[in-house]
Amino acid sequence: KQEVTQIPAALSVPEGENLVLNCSFTDSAIYNLQWFRQDPGKGLTSLLLIQSSQREQTSGRLNASLDKSSGRSTLYIAASQPGDSATYLCAVKEGETSGSRLTFGEGTQLTVNP
Amino acid sequence: DTAVSQTPKYLVTQMGNDKSIKCEQNLGHDTMYWYKQDSKKFLKIMFSYNNKELIINETVPNRFSPKSPDKAHLNLHINSLELGDSAVYFCASSQESVGGAWNEQYFGPGTRLTVT
Numbered sequence: 001k002q003e004v005t006q007i008p009a010a011l012s013v014p015e016g017e018n019l020v021l022n023c024s025f026t027d028s029a030i031y032n033l034q035w036f037r038q039d040p041g042k043g044l045t046s047l048l049l050i051q052s053s054q055r056e057q058t059s060g061r062l063n064a065s066l067d068k069s070s071g072r073s074t075l076y077i078a079a080s081q082p083g084d085s086a087t088y089l090c091a092v093k094e095g096e097t098s099g100s101r102l103t104f105g106e107g108t109q110l111t112v113n114p
Numbered sequence: 115d116t117a118v119s120q121t122p123k124y125l126v127t128q129m130g131n132d133k134s135i136k137c138e139q140n141l142g143h144d145t146m147y148w149y150k151q152d153s154k155k156f157l158k159i160m161f162s163y164n165n166k167e168l169i170i171n172e173t174v175p176n177r178f179s180p181k182s183p184d185k186a187h188l189n190l191h192i193n194s195l196e197l198g199d200s201a202v203y204f205c206a207s208s209q210e211s212v213g214g215a216w217n218e219q220y221f222g223p224g225t226r227l228t229v230t
Contacts (some may be wrong), residue, residue: 032217043118043204044221087155092180093217097210099169102147102219104157 002027006090006105013080014113021075021108023090028071031096035064035075036089038107044089048075080112117141118222120205126228127195134191135225137205145169146188147206147219148180157204163188164210195229202226 003026013019023033032051036044048064050059051072056065063076077084087107094100118139127133139146147170148160162170163182178195188205205222 032219038155041226043223044206046220047216059171089157091157091219093221096217098166099162100157100217101162101170106154106156 001098002030002094002101002103004090004092004103006088006107007109008108009097009106010111012111015080015082017080017112018076018078019080019110021077021088021090021110023073023075023105025071025092025103027094028068030092030094031100032093033064033066033073034074034091034093034102035062036091038087038089040086042101047088058089060092077110080110081111082114085110085112118205118207118220120203120222120225123223124226124228126230128230129195129197131195132191132193133195133227134189135203135205135227137188137190137222139186139205139207139220139222141207141209143207143209143220144185145208145210146182146185147208148188148190148195149204149221151202151204151224153201157195160203161190164166192227195227197229200227200229201230 007022034049035047050066062080089107091102091104145164147162161180166182179191182188202224206219207221
């Protein structure tokens with residue numbers, strides 16, 4: 001059974017700092033990995049999706065890497081801003097078919113202080 | 115335009131009642147999902163429908179019954195509500211067929227259900 005762990009559970013940084021959020025998964029046979037952002041009381045916003053054949057994806061100040069063999073992914077946020085404060089969730093998809101599940105980690109709650 | 119929408123956003127009801135949550139997506143996706151987020155913020159899949167066919171049915175009490183009238187809609191009906199059903203329920207959608215943007219999932223804003 002796939003298990004996804006995110007470390008740290010919470011992180012508080014000053015504005016402008018670069019930071020890394022970690023995600024690990026127990027079964028390396030994944031199809032893709034998706035990073036989401038969740039603001040308090042809101043739904044999930046997809047940030048980046050990495051296919052199992054890829055090593056990284058970039059969008060603006062965000063960069064997500066994937067090391068499938070070791071079961072790890074990182075989300076790098078450059079020059080953090082107070083508006084980046086949210087919970088960041090990592091999720092892995094088992095396979096390509098529509099019957100494949102997306103398994104979530106418990107999230108990292110990020111606070112960026114002005 | 116909202117890609118995945120849910121109604122209602124908030125639902126407060128008493129134990130024993132029956133309630134429904136509705137979800138609609140305008141992305142043209144072929145697969146829709148229901149997730150439950152508990153008080154610890156942990157998200158877990160409940161159901162998934164592909165082209166109106168149930169394909170994922172996790173260990174969920176049979177008081178929960180999903181219905182997909184068409185590919186763009188997935189509703190969740192809950193009978194005999196219990197205190198433990200209080201949670202945020204999220205609908206999501208994705209395109210799972212070949213060429214479907216790597217099966218990226220898009221989420222609705224959630225429905226906060228409170229059972230008193």
